[in-house]
Amino acid sequence: MGGYAGKMLYIDLTSGSIEKKPLDLSFARTYIGGMGFGTQIYLDLIKGNPGFDPLSPANPFVLMTGPLTGIKMDAVARWTMGAKSPLTGFWGEANTGGFFGAYLKFAGYDGIILTGAAKSPVYIFINDDQVEIRNAGKYWGKDTYDTNDQMLEDHKPEAKGPGQVICIGPAGEKGIRFASIINNKGHAAGRTGMGAVWGSKNLKAIYAAGSGQVEIAHPDKLKELKEELKTVYEESIFIDALRSSGTPAHIDVGILGGDIPIKNWQMNQWELIDAIGPGAIEEKIFAGHKTCYGCGVACKKEAQVKEGPFKIEKGPSPEYETIATFGTMCLNSDIESIAKANDLCNRYGMDTITCGATIAFAIECFENGLITEKDTDGLKLTWGNSEAIVAVCEKIGKKEGFGQVLAEGSAAAAKKIGKNASDFLTTVKGLEAPMHDPRGAHGYGLAYGVSPRGACHEASLNFNVEGGAQIIPEIEALAAQYEELSSEKRAELNVACQDYGMFFSSCALFCNLGAVPLNATQAVAMVNHVTGFDYSIDEVVAIGRKVWYMKRGLTNLFGARAQDDRLPKRLMTAIEDGPTAGSVPDMDKMLKEFYELRGFNADGVPKKETLEQLGLNDLAGLLYA
Amino acid sequence: MGLFESSEKFEEVLVGFFKLVADTPEVANKLLESKLIIRFSYTDPDLVLVVDCSGDKIDIRPRDTETKAIVEMSMNADIAHKFWFGKVNLTMALTRKQMIAKGPIPKILKLLPAIKPTYEMYPKYLEEHGYSQYNVY
Numbered sequence: 001m002g003g004y005a006g007k008m009l010y011i012d013l014t015s016g017s018i019e020k021k022p023l024d025l026s027f028a029r030t031y032i033g034g035m036g037f038g039t040q041i042y043l044d045l046i047k048g049n050p051g052f053d054p055l056s057p058a059n060p061f062v063l064m065t066g067p068l069t070g071i072k073m074d075a076v077a078r079w080t081m082g083a084k085s086p087l088t089g090f091w092g093e094a095n096t097g098g099f100f101g102a103y104l105k106f107a108g109y110d111g112i113i114l115t116g117a118a119k120s121p122v123y124i125f126i127n128d129d130q131v132e133i134r135n136a137g138k139y140w141g142k143d144t145y146d147t148n149d150q151m152l153e154d155h156k157p158e159a160k161g162p163g164q165v166i167c168i169g170p171a172g173e174k175g176i177r178f179a180s181i182i183n184n185k186g187h188a189a190g191r192t193g194m195g196a197v198w199g200s201k202n203l204k205a206i207y208a209a210g211s212g213q214v215e216i217a218h219p220d221k222l223k224e225l226k227e228e229l230k231t232v233y234e235e236s237i238f239i240d241a242l243r244s245s246g247t248p249a250h251i252d253v254g255i256l257g258g259d260i261p262i263k264n265w266q267m268n269q270w271e272l273i274d275a276i277g278p279g280a281i282e283e284k285i286f287a288g289h290k291t292c293y294g295c296g297v298a299c300k301k302e303a304q305v306k307e308g309p310f311k312i313e314k315g316p317s318p319e320y321e322t323i324a325t326f327g328t329m330c331l332n333s334d335i336e337s338i339a340k341a342n343d344l345c346n347r348y349g350m351d352t353i354t355c356g357a358t359i360a361f362a363i364e365c366f367e368n369g370l371i372t373e374k375d376t377d378g379l380k381l382t383w384g385n386s387e388a389i390v391a392v393c394e395k396i397g398k399k400e401g402f403g404q405v406l407a408e409g410s411a412a413a414a415k416k417i418g419k420n421a422s423d424f425l426t427t428v429k430g431l432e433a434p435m436h437d438p439r440g441a442h443g444y445g446l447a448y449g450v451s452p453r454g455a456c457h458e459a460s461l462n463f464n465v466e467g468g469a470q471i472i473p474e475i476e477a478l479a480a481q482y483e484e485l486s487s488e489k490r491a492e493l494n495v496a497c498q499d500y501g502m503f504f505s506s507c508a509l510f511c512n513l514g515a516v517p518l519n520a521t522q523a524v525a526m527v528n529h530v531t532g533f534d535y536s537i538d539e540v541v542a543i544g545r546k547v548w549y550m551k552r553g554l555t556n557l558f559g560a561r562a563q564d565d566r567l568p569k570r571l572m573t574a575i576e577d578g579p580t581a582g583s584v585p586d587m588d589k590m591l592k593e594f595y596e597l598r599g600f601n602a603d604g605v606p607k608k609e610t611l612e613q614l615g616l617n618d619l620a621g622l623l624y625a
Numbered sequence: 626m627g628l629f630e631s632s633e634k635f636e637e638v639l640v641g642f643f644k645l646v647a648d649t650p651e652v653a654n655k656l657l658e659s660k661l662i663i664r665f666s667y668t669d670p671d672l673v674l675v676v677d678c679s680g681d682k683i684d685i686r687p688r689d690t691e692t693k694a695i696v697e698m699s700m701n702a703d704i705a706h707k708f709w710f711g712k713v714n715l716t717m718a719l720t721r722k723q724m725i726a727k728g729p730i731p732k733i734l735k736l737l738p739a740i741k742p743t744y745e746m747y748p749k750y751l752e753e754h755g756y757s758q759y760n761v762y
Contacts (some may be wrong), residue, residue: 272737
């Protein structure tokens with residue numbers, strides 16, 4: 001079996017039972033990996049009772065790799081995780097890179113399915129065939145950096161080779177609803193609060209070490225493809241930009257077209273933007289390059305602040321999304337403070353997008369008198385007050401004082417603050433929108449609206465394609481060039497981006513950044529050479545479509561309806577000047593067309609016959625019971 | 626045929642604009658810091674133009690095909706024109722090879738913040754210099 005490790009780990013934390021089940025080859029052929037596997041397994045586990053609290057033992061948790069995870073190629077070190085989200089109440093998932101996925105496969109497992117909850121803090125120790133649930137008392141309370149370092153040190157003597165750790169920090173332990181799970185300090189499974197699900201299960205970490213390797217079905221063909229891709233990568237200016245500046249390169253480019261939300265989405269231009277751009281990063285905080293397993297793109301960077309109030313040791317540098325949420329969104333032009341906020345989020349284990357966006361929301365509440373220093377523990381939460389931004393970030397991580405209010409996410413905080421606080425929200429389905437403005441690219445609006453996990457630019461390939469970084473010549477809708485500041489044909493574009501995108505990234509195959517230069521022929525060939533399967537482009541698109549309906553169906557099963565597909569008022573309010581002046585997406589038009597193309601009813605739920613035609617009878621049965 | 630009726634006209638408009646940029650310290654100083662020599666090769670109509678930032682002041686040299694440039698930029702004249710209005714999705718134009726950039730990408734990216742103010746200058750320049758027929762975006 002090429003590409004797959006061949007086993008799944010089923011661990012029930014309540015009973016302590018550990019089962020190793022063989023991966024069924026026809027299941028692998030049908031669903032590829034990642035959330036192709038994860039959504040099917042998850043649905044099977046919750047069939048009887050989908051109405052559970054996400055922070056209860058009834059919420060299963062799936063962690064899946066893909067068939068390419070662990071091979072030495074660019075941009076394939078992916079793994080995904082999913083569960084009901086404690087932030088949104090809908091299907092939640094996070095997709096990341098780093099090293100853990102590869103090491104899990106070296107230990108012999110394609111995925112882990114967790115159920116129940118432990119009575120006291122535990123971690124899972126995986127060392128090839130040896131799998132144990134162990135007492136995590138000594139790690140509980142520690143931040144993710146200390147947990148990572150300590151756990152690696154502690155297990156050196158008994159592991160067969162070097163290991164990798166994924167863990168939660170104090171945020172996950174305390175049930176902060178946007179807590180993340182972190183690998184190797186800087187690789188975050190950030191969105192939708194998967195770390196809080198672990199915290200509710202008393203699960204601190206998983207350690208994996210293994211002596212195996214990923215078998216390649218057709219190594220010669222893969223070698224040939226690798227040669228072909230060398231030129232493709234050498235010629236890609238996008239890859240060059242990633243290599244040199246990482247994702248923050250988007251600050252210089254995104255500002256030109258009005259893509260970057262500023263002052264909690266009220267502006268699209270800012271005279272201080274260069275103070276937090278790639279030039280400032282290089283000058284003030286840059287400390288080195290890093291990468292994910294086997295990837296030569298090396299888009300990850302390291303940062304260090306040697307002195308001053310925002311001093312941090314050398315560690316992961318803020319990504320573009322983090323720089324925007326803690327920077328432009330808060331009118332904060334101090335790059336060192338952003339590096340500090342990033343460091344805090346990583347250490348406490350919190351999603352930087354939700355955390356920064358929630359702070360920007362709180363600043364707007366403060367500036368408008370909805371909250372005062374009495375509410376914020378004396379902090380002057382004003383635009384650009386970098387010290388207050390960092391201080392409130394830490395309060396959230398500790399879940400103390402005003403941090404307790406914001407630790408629930410901005411939508412819940414708006415309810416608590418009351419008055420017109422909800423006017424300042426930027427959430428869809430309770431998830432704070434990422435840092436790409438749909439007023440400049442209308443299809444993003446539809447993508448955020450209908451995404452199963454809430455506002456997200458990575459929930460399909462729409463951001464890559466409509467934003468211009470990726471073209472898939474073999475698929476008409478993904479090759480076309482779209483008229484700017486228009487909502488025309490965005491429904492067709494979104495459908496195509498979802499179907500191909502589920503295959504491309506959600507099945508834990510490719511990185512949405514580093515794999516941008518690949519066309520569909522190359523992407524499918526890589527999967528075929530590694531697995532030995534004979535997928536066609538049409539077939540992987542059909543699989544992707546099925547995976548998308550599974551995710552959407554889960555979110556519908558958890559209660560999402562048409563009104564949840566709408567953008568918040570703030571994102572639907574035009575900005576008067578700048579590159580996107582006067583532009584807002586036509587959500588009525590796009591949603592109507594999208595529902596028709598996807599075979600939805602007026603409630604925003606896939607029709608029974610739509611699901612049955614796709615062979616998703618179990619899902620249809622549950623939605624139409 | 627593109628927006629510009631001849632190479633001569635395109636050269637007149639573009640060189641005039643680049644000279645204005647060269648005389649605008651807010652932009653020019655940052656470009657000079659880059660020390661780059663950039664050759665722009667345009668088509669429809671054809672034009673080659675070198676913008677030399679390696680000295681004390683920016684030197685604009687139309688039809689210079691001899692100088693060894695550090696950065697080579699190739700594009701259609703209409704795309705170039707639209708770019709100076711700030712109306713080109715740069716990522717898309719580069720991905721689709723509507724603009725081709727060769728040279729040290731980090732250094733090219735560093736130019737972007739420097740040239741941002743020129744987007745406001747270009748339409749004003751066209752209007753003030755009798756080129757209002759080209760002020761179309």
